[in-house]
Amino acid sequence: QGADGLQLIRGRWVEVDKKKLSHLLKRFEAMEKAAKTGLPFNEALRLLAGVSLDDSGDPADRDWSQLVAGPWLADILQELRQPEGLAQISPGPELKASLRPYQQAGVRWLYLLTRLGLGACLADDMGL
Structure with a gap:
């Protein structure tokens, strides 16, 4: 223990x-708790983008930490x-x-989004 x-x-x-x-430990605990019950796809993407679950995203936090997608999410991305x-x-x-x-x-692409439980609209700008 230092002084x-x-x-x-x-x-x-x-x-x-x-x-x-202390702030960072609380954030890690919140992420760990959320991960145990399973993160929704959109929350996992937000974390990968550097946006915290509690929207308090301090840019200084990004200086020392890195979040990497696991195999399943990396494949989906x-x-x-x-x-x-x-x-x-x-x-x-x-x-x-x-x-x-x-x-x-x-x-x-639409089939992939359907597998993920996401909605999508694929539009054609030529009016067909």
């Missing part, structure tokens, strides 16, 4: 701001960024048309 805000860490004395440390790599999905026999490659990518 007057100093702490011996790995053989070096480091200045510790007790108020900031990759699929959202590059829908061309998604599994081939057929819109079904009810569709009496041949889809162009960009339309097939749109169907795969």
Whole structure:
């Protein structure tokens, strides 16, 4: 235990701001509690973007911490960024048309969002 805000860490004395440390520990505890029950997809994305769960996002917090997506979320984010790599999905026999490659990518993207329980609107700016 150090004195007057100093702490011996790995053989070096480091200045510790007790108020900031307390604040950060409370944030970690809140994140840990939320993670145990499962974070909704949108909250996980907010954390990855650097927005805290309690909206008190202090930019100084980003100087020392890093949040990395786990394997499942990293895969989902990759699929959202590059829908061309998604599994081939057929819109079904009810569709009496041949889809162009960009339309097939749109169907795969909509299917991914449906799997995630998200809504979407895919619009065509050519008025078709």
